[in-house]
Amino acid sequence: MENGKYESWTKLFKIYYQAFMVIDHIIPSTDSSPSTFDVTNATPNAAESWDHLNAIVLHWFHGTMSAELLGTVLVSGSTAQEAWDCLKIFFHDNRHTRAAYLTHKFYNTRLNEFPNMSAYCPELKHLSDQLSNVGPKIENDRLVLQLITGLGES
Structure with missing residues (x-):
């Protein structure tokens, strides 16, 4: 992703995330239910599945970023939502x-x-x-x- 392409990038990725039904990994739910998945209270299979999908979403992010941006969001243990929010702050603050x-x-x-x-x-x-x-x-x-x-x- 180039510096000036953030808005286009987010629109494209929202389409991918909706198509693969992983939008909840980057954008919390707005309804009255809990907005994020609670890995600590999930069954082992559900937690493993969530972690697997989170890793896939992070992989999609990392595959489209420049080295400069990758260094900004590549934090050990971060979730896709945290990376998404970090990029949003990075681009909107500037x-x-x-x-x-x-x-x-x-x-x-x-x-x-x-x-x-x-x-x-x-x-x-x-x-x-x-x-x-x-x-x-x-x-x-x-x-x-x-x-x-x-x-x-x-």
Whole structure:
């Protein structure tokens, strides 16, 4: 997972977790029943099954993260829910700083920084997508105006 792809990553993984019926490993239940599985009061088979599913979910996390993020959430004995919450805090605590940085970069990107239009256009689109992950969506007309503004005199 790249730094600017957290929102997309969470949406994708929520679909996987629902499909494999392990959503309760990352998002506690909101009904009146207990929100987390109590391994200490479970039968040995139920506890073993829960631990097995938790390890699978953690494995899915770890297989999609950069080395930097992996170091942030890879804690011995942690549950998938703890890793999920840790990532959420990591990305949301930096949201405003990241939005300011990306906004500055988006509005100051110029064609002369790239070898050609084929490199310039995707970079603006990438910055636009990253901004949409941390704040309001950049509309296509704003994207086109910025693309034209960045062309310069030549």
